[in-house]
Amino acid sequence: MGQVGLWKTICIALVLCAAAVVASPATTFTTLVSFDGTNGEFPEYAPLVQGLHGNLYGTTAYGGANGEGTVFKITPGGTLTTLHSFDSTDGEYPYAGLVQATSGNFHGTTSGGGANGYGTVFKITPGGTLTTLHSFDSADGAYPYAGLVQATNGNFYGTTSGGGANGYGTVFKITPEGTLTTLYSFCAQPNCTDGATPYATLVQATNGNFYGTTEIGGANGYGTVFKITARGTLTTLYSFCAQPNCSDGATPYAGLVQATNGNFYGTTFNGGADGYGTVFKITPRGMLTRLRSFDGTDGASPIAGLVQATDGNFYGTTEIGKPNGEGTVFEITARGTLTTLHSFAGADGAFPFAGLAQGTNGNFYGTAYEGGTANDGTVFSLSVGLGPFVETLPTSGKVGTKIIILGNNLTGASSVTFNGTAATFTVVENSEITTTVPTGATTGTVEVTTPKGTLKSNVPFRVTP
Numbered sequence: 001m002g003q004v005g006l007w008k009t010i011c012i013a014l015v016l017c018a019a020a021v022v023a024s025p026a027t028t029f030t031t032l033v034s035f036d037g038t039n040g041e042f043p044e045y046a047p048l049v050q051g052l053h054g055n056l057y058g059t060t061a062y063g064g065a066n067g068e069g070t071v072f073k074i075t076p077g078g079t080l081t082t083l084h085s086f087d088s089t090d091g092e093y094p095y096a097g098l099v100q101a102t103s104g105n106f107h108g109t110t111s112g113g114g115a116n117g118y119g120t121v122f123k124i125t126p127g128g129t130l131t132t133l134h135s136f137d138s139a140d141g142a143y144p145y146a147g148l149v150q151a152t153n154g155n156f157y158g159t160t161s162g163g164g165a166n167g168y169g170t171v172f173k174i175t176p177e178g179t180l181t182t183l184y185s186f187c188a189q190p191n192c193t194d195g196a197t198p199y200a201t202l203v204q205a206t207n208g209n210f211y212g213t214t215e216i217g218g219a220n221g222y223g224t225v226f227k228i229t230a231r232g233t234l235t236t237l238y239s240f241c242a243q244p245n246c247s248d249g250a251t252p253y254a255g256l257v258q259a260t261n262g263n264f265y266g267t268t269f270n271g272g273a274d275g276y277g278t279v280f281k282i283t284p285r286g287m288l289t290r291l292r293s294f295d296g297t298d299g300a301s302p303i304a305g306l307v308q309a310t311d312g313n314f315y316g317t318t319e320i321g322k323p324n325g326e327g328t329v330f331e332i333t334a335r336g337t338l339t340t341l342h343s344f345a346g347a348d349g350a351f352p353f354a355g356l357a358q359g360t361n362g363n364f365y366g367t368a369y370e371g372g373t374a375n376d377g378t379v380f381s382l383s384v385g386l387g388p389f390v391e392t393l394p395t396s397g398k399v400g401t402k403i404i405i406l407g408n409n410l411t412g413a414s415s416v417t418f419n420g421t422a423a424t425f426t427v428v429e430n431s432e433i434t435t436t437v438p439t440g441a442t443t444g445t446v447e448v449t450t451p452k453g454t455l456k457s458n459v460p461f462r463v464t465p
Contacts, residue, residue, distance in 0.1 A: 419444025
């Protein structure tokens with residue numbers, strides 16, 4: 001990936017230097033920390049995740065005490081704490097981000113190391129105690145570059161980029177205790193028409209199925225969008241490069257996000273009208289619409305996926321492009337209108353491989369692979385004026401399920417409702433409320449009334465049977 005990114009940077013440098021600067025709305029960009037090797041270096045594809053106490057958690061692929069990657073915590077103000085340095089026996093080179101489980105712990109993957117050298121699945125507490133849950137052995141998968149998603153059944157689901165029955169990657173399920181089941185091995189069909197080499201984290205849709213992408217394979221060899229059931233039945237929904245000159249996109253490294261309208265949105269690294277990648281929409285049945293083709297002046301080569309923010313628009317990053325050749329942060333509407341919000345210039349970061357996370361204070365947080373004072377990468381925040389909200393952990397559950405509500409300025413809250421149904425609750429601290437799904441609750445917005453106003457959840461809470 002790094003070599004590809006460098007090659008593309010060199011190839012389009014002259015185009016980018018001559019590109020006109022497009023005005024963006026008022027934004028406040030802040031570099032929160034510059035990695036220096038000792039505290040980690042080169043955060044790869046790992047978006048940050050907000051945990052308890054308002055802190056953010058993430059990984060670096062390299063650096064730390066042993067040079068093999070770290071797990072870190074960072075406050076919204078920029079104070080970084082290294083929670084764990086990998087040493088190859090417990091994993092190495094964590095390319096993916098973390099997911100906070102309903103237990104309050106974080107779960108993630110390393111792309112290498114472990115007992116067999118093919119990568120691991122691990123659990124880590126907010127205080128930094130790490131447990132290796134599984135070491136891949138190639139037969140059950142190898143080199144997981146993607147993170148995990150915790151499903152509504154409590155288990156975790158993920159992908160490996162290699163290994164499995166055919167050597168081209170897998171989809172797997174792993175219990176919180178570490179029992180792993182390989183659900184699907186890619187390239188099970190002639191010429192890998194079912195896809196090959198998935199790099200992206202899965203998303204569980206509201207229908208209970210999982211959706212993801214493969215970098216290559218498919219009917220045309222340039223990657224796929226697929227659906228897979230919890231039991232492992234895979235359906236290829238779309239094969240990229242189905243249109244002349246791959247104008248529909250090619251080689252999707254990133255995963256998908258399901259929007260509030262039920263459709264999925266994602267990016268491709270290559271293809272499109274100008275060959276610099278795309279943003280696309282795809283329906284649950286597989287009808288794909290290209291929303292935007294990057295042309296170099298507005299960014300190029302998005303490796304990361306998108307996040308739908310509380311304003312309904314999508315936000316993401318491009319690895320390189322406009323006007324310095326070191327990447328951008330952009331906003332795009334559901335209809336495809338794109339606005340460049342920030343262009344990296346090296347000192348503030350360069351080559352943002354990872355996607356963004358929206359904190360409950362309304363701001364976005366992300367990482368850049370390189371740049372900063374030591375050129376080892378950065379963590380940054382970006383404000384575009386969006387207001388605070390609350391986030392539920394998990395985002396779905398049946399009546400009686402314990403729910404953690406994350407937010408800001410929650411002290412003194414007077415009510416919590418699930419789509420209008422009142423719930424009993426406890427304010428644990430200024431950034432955390434615990435509650436349970438009340439009897440009579442239906443799917444919809446969770447609202448918390450505080451002394452400063454009413455805060456709404458960023459996504460509807462789904463009440464399950």
